[in-house]
Amino acid sequence: MLDWLDAFLISGLFGVVQIIGLGLLVHLQMGLTRVANFGVAGFWGLGLYVFGILYGKVDWPFGDPWQFLVCAIAATAASALAGLFVAWLISDLDVDGALVGTLGFATVIFLLATAWSDLTGGAAGLGGLGFPYDAGPAKTNEFIWFVLTTAIVAGILAYVLWVHRSPYGRLLIAVGTNEPLARSLGKSSTRAKLTLFTITSGMMGLLGVMQAVMFRFIIPANVTINITLAALAGLILGGITRAWGAVVGVLFTVALFDIVIQFYVPLPQEWYTQAIPVAREAIFGLALVLVLLFRPKGMLGEMKRPQLMRRIHDFK
Amino acid sequence: MTSSERTRAEIHVRGAKKSFSGRTVVDVDELVLGDSAVEGLLGPNGAGKTTLMRMIMHSIPLDEGTVTLHKRDGSTITLSELPPHQMVSNGVVKSTQVVSDFDQLTILDSLLLALATPGDESPIRWKAERELAKKHEEEIRHQLDRFGFGNPNEVAGSAGEKKLLDIVRCLLLKPDVLLLDEPTAGLPDDITQLVMSAVRELALGGTSVVIVEHDLEVIWELCDEVTFMAEGRVLMKSDPETIRNNSLVVEKYLGADHA
Numbered sequence: 001m002l003d004w005l006d007a008f009l010i011s012g013l014f015g016v017v018q019i020i021g022l023g024l025l026v027h028l029q030m031g032l033t034r035v036a037n038f039g040v041a042g043f044w045g046l047g048l049y050v051f052g053i054l055y056g057k058v059d060w061p062f063g064d065p066w067q068f069l070v071c072a073i074a075a076t077a078a079s080a081l082a083g084l085f086v087a088w089l090i091s092d093l094d095v096d097g098a099l100v101g102t103l104g105f106a107t108v109i110f111l112l113a114t115a116w117s118d119l120t121g122g123a124a125g126l127g128g129l130g131f132p133y134d135a136g137p138a139k140t141n142e143f144i145w146f147v148l149t150t151a152i153v154a155g156i157l158a159y160v161l162w163v164h165r166s167p168y169g170r171l172l173i174a175v176g177t178n179e180p181l182a183r184s185l186g187k188s189s190t191r192a193k194l195t196l197f198t199i200t201s202g203m204m205g206l207l208g209v210m211q212a213v214m215f216r217f218i219i220p221a222n223v224t225i226n227i228t229l230a231a232l233a234g235l236i237l238g239g240i241t242r243a244w245g246a247v248v249g250v251l252f253t254v255a256l257f258d259i260v261i262q263f264y265v266p267l268p269q270e271w272y273t274q275a276i277p278v279a280r281e282a283i284f285g286l287a288l289v290l291v292l293l294f295r296p297k298g299m300l301g302e303m304k305r306p307q308l309m310r311r312i313h314d315f316k
Numbered sequence: 317m318t319s320s321e322r323t324r325a326e327i328h329v330r331g332a333k334k335s336f337s338g339r340t341v342v343d344v345d346e347l348v349l350g351d352s353a354v355e356g357l358l359g360p361n362g363a364g365k366t367t368l369m370r371m372i373m374h375s376i377p378l379d380e381g382t383v384t385l386h387k388r389d390g391s392t393i394t395l396s397e398l399p400p401h402q403m404v405s406n407g408v409v410k411s412t413q414v415v416s417d418f419d420q421l422t423i424l425d426s427l428l429l430a431l432a433t434p435g436d437e438s439p440i441r442w443k444a445e446r447e448l449a450k451k452h453e454e455e456i457r458h459q460l461d462r463f464g465f466g467n468p469n470e471v472a473g474s475a476g477e478k479k480l481l482d483i484v485r486c487l488l489l490k491p492d493v494l495l496l497d498e499p500t501a502g503l504p505d506d507i508t509q510l511v512m513s514a515v516r517e518l519a520l521g522g523t524s525v526v527i528v529e530h531d532l533e534v535i536w537e538l539c540d541e542v543t544f545m546a547e548g549r550v551l552m553k554s555d556p557e558t559i560r561n562n563s564l565v566v567e568k569y570l571g572a573d574h575a
Contacts (some may be wrong), residue, residue, distance in 0.1 A: 070411070167432040167444045170421065174429055177418045180375070184412065185430055185485060186404025187437075195439055302420075309422050309469045313449055315456065 007139050014146045014214055014260040019254045021153035021207050022231040023246025024160050025200040030170060031240040034176035036098040036291055039086070039205060042106030043079045045113065045203025046224030049126070051075035052218045053119055056128035060248055064232075068132035068213070076206045083201020087194045106228065111218040125219040129212055131297050142214065149210045156203060160243050165312055172196060173303075226281070230254055233284040237291050239298030253284055324524045325387050325407060325492035326350035327372055327395070328434075334548075335366055341367045342548045344381070349491055350524030352540035354515065357528045358559065359545035360569050365528045366413055367494050368545070373410050375400050388492065388522070405570035407492030411499055417478040418472075424468040427456050430485040459484050476502050482509055487518060494518065496527045500534055512538050532570075536560065544569070554570055 022040055029037045054071040082105070090101040094146070120126055131141045163169040174182040175189045182189055212218055218283045231246070238249025257280050261267075267276070291298060329347040335339065342364040349355055349372075357365045370376045372383050373397055383396040387404060394407055403409065416424060428445075433451045436444045449456075458466050463480055472478045483499050494517070500508040512534060519525050528534050535556065536543060542559040544552050546568050552559065561564055 013534055064551075128398050143501045162440075162442070165445055166441070167428065168437045168439050168441070170425055170429050171432070171437045173420050173425075174418050177420055178416060181412065181416050181418065183401040184375075184404075184410060185375070185489070186401055187429075188434075189403045192437075194528060263348075305420050305422050305425065306469045308473065309424055312445060313424060313469070315449075315460065 001145055002139055005139070006263075007142065009144050009263060010139065010260065012140050014149060015137040015258060016143075016250060016255045016293065017146070017150050017153050018207055019227070019230045020209060020236055020247055020250045021149075021156050021252050022204060022227065023235040024153070024156050024243075025203050026231050027240065027243070027246050028160060028163060028172065028196060028200055031235070031242070031245065032163070032172040033193060033196055034088070034095070035090070035197070036095045038099045038225075038228060039102030039104070039106035041206040041223050041225055042102070042109040042229040043083055043201040044113045044208040044211070044227060045106070045233055046082050047079040047208030048204070048212045048218055048222060049109070049113055049120055049208075050078040051209040051212045052126045052129060055212075056126055057119070064130075064132035072206065072209045075209045076202045078200045079205020079208065080202030081196040082202075083199075084194055086201070087197030091190050091193045103225075104262060105293055106223070106225065110220060110223050113218075113223055120220075121218070123154060123220060127217045128251045129216040131213060145214050146211070147209075148272075149214070151288055152206065152210065157243075157247065164243050164308060166171075173305075204227050218277070229281070229284065237287055237298060239300035241303040241304075242298065242300040245298055245300050252299070253287060278285075322386065322390070324350050324353070324522060325385060327408070327493055327526075328384045328386060329368070329372065330382050330384075332368070332371055332396075332546040333379045333385060334364075334371055334376065335379055335385070335572055340548055342371060342549050344368065344548075347450035347543065347550050347553075349526050349543075350386075352524075353519035353539075354525045354527065354539045356535040356539035356542040356556070357526060357545065358532075358535060358542050358565075362547075363545040365545055366497055367548075369410060369413075369526075369528060370503055372495065373400060373403055373408065374398055375417065382532055383492070397510070404489055404491075408495070409486050409489045409491035409493070411482050411486050412498055413497035415478045415482075417481060421472070422469050422471055423460075423465050423477075423481060424456070424479050426472070426485055427459065427468075427488060428452070430488040431455070455488065459488065462514070463507065476504065476507065479503060480507060480511070483514075491523055491525045493526070496525065496529075498529055499527065500529065500531055524540045531553065555572065 022044060026037055026040060029035050051071050054074055055067065055184030060067045086102060086105050092099040094102060114122060131145060133145055135141050171187060171192055174187060175192050180187045234250035234253045235246045238247065238252055262276065327349040329344050332342060332344045345542050359365050372395060378396050382394055385395050385408060395403065411546055421429065427447065429447055434446055436448050451501045460560040463484060472481050479502050500511055503511065515525055515538060527539065539556055541553065542556050543550055543563050544559055551564060552562065
């Protein structure tokens with residue numbers, strides 16, 4: 001079974017799905033509400049590490065799947081609470097302030113992951129993780145986990161699509177485009193931002209949990225800015241204000257590079273250690289520059305609110 | 317009606333002062349707004365009218381003094397202690413002076429935004445959009461027809477359309493006190509008449525309306541009472557005819573050749 005599927009391909013697809021999920025969540029934050037978040041790796045990494053520590057270091061009186069569920073819920077809640085706290089700190093700041101604030105949070109998580117070695121394993125990493133089930137060979141377990149993660153990201157996409165069609169989404173757009181005017185209509189922009197950040201950061205934490213289980217081993221290098229850049233590059237390339245922007249953008253960046261080029265294009269083996277990772281970041285950066293120069297709204301263009309409203313309502 | 321209840325909500329401004337860079341912009345000892353159905357706030361540029369409106373809405377903080385809302389049920393709330401977004405839930409609404417809109421939202425979006433409650437805007441209320449539109453369908457159609465908006469599914473294009481949309485959003489909030497800051501600026505005459513008619517209708521329903529307006533015809537036709545401000549102070553308050561013929565108002569604002 002699954003002989004046709006390469007383990008590297010599963011891992012690559014899993015990475016693509018993860019970045020799409022993060023890009024979708026950043027779309028709600030930056031695309032609709034215009035709250036800048038340069039700390040995606042921090043919220044995602046917090047979920048990753050809290051899960052890893054709880055699952056790997058705590059002696060639970062019960063085994064899987066309960067052990068997984070309890071640890072996953074706790075890790076998701078930790079990221080959600082961190083999101084609430086960070087949002088409270090940055091809610092009144094401008095874009096620059098929010099960028100610095102969220103980047104600072106991600107840096108703190110990275111430093112804790114590196115320095116608090118008693119708990120996190122430091123640079124040596126944290127192991128002892130595993131799938132909450134045993135379906136046979138590792139590849140089968142990984143494939144099932146990839147499908148589960150894809151289902152979660154599909155759920156996030158469905159939620160984002162619903163948000164666009166809901167009064168909640170309209171509130172987020174209103175706060176994003178004209179906060180003083182939204183407040184004059186009685187909308188609590190602070191509460192809207194705090195709620196949004198809590199939900200989206202919690203979901204980022206859950207994606208971190210999925211990552212921890214998939215690779216069964218966590219190192220600080222997992223939670224560097226690279227994952228933030230990949231999500232942002234994909235989202236901006238696809239269209240930051242469009243619900244499908246993250247999906248399209250990540251397919252044209254991460255999927256194209258990490259799967260199509262690396263998996264199907266015959267490249268010299270020695271390139272994989274140094275040249276390819278550097279080329280990847282350079283190409284993402286170049287793509288971003290080109291998009292911002294020639295199509296600043298991204299591949300899908302600007303938000304098409306009139307068309308959406310016509311589909312939902314029959315006011316003429 | 318009990319002794320403490322009143323026919324209209326009133327705003328009481330007491331000892332309100334505001335300075336910018338050492339220059340006093342507003343210095344109002346005592347002012348009651350809302351004791352007439354429609355009140356005008358008149359004065360030359362720099363009189364402090366817009367700043368006073370913003371102080372009432374607490375979108376800029378007072379240096380001194382208080383602004384209180386005396387509701388129709390007899391209860392009192394200190395507006396100058398509330399965050400700006402809580403004004404609407406207490407029945408106080410203000411239109412914007414400068415043209416201001418939500419860039420991405422359509423006209424229909426704007427109306428639904430004004431009508432949505434915090435419950436409608438819950439991040440997990442799945443059927444809220446259709447329920448909201450269905451609940452307010454008649455009201456939305458009435459406003460769209462009354463003001464002749466072209467296509468409600470488009471984003472407001474002209475400055476006039478945006479200005480009108482701002483007023484309609486305010487009307488939909490059904491305020492107890494409505495502050496209109498130059499509501500007809502930039503609107504064509506026929507739409508100005510429609511706005512005035514809507515304001516009269518709202519006032520008849522019990523809303524206290526306060527208008528800052530440089531179009532004097534709007535003030536004379538619409539207002540039951542006019543407050544005249546200059547250099548940050550309230551100089552007089554009376555019926556439009558008295559204000560119109562007052563020598564001080566003529567000297568400081570209207571000019572000797574006014575009609």
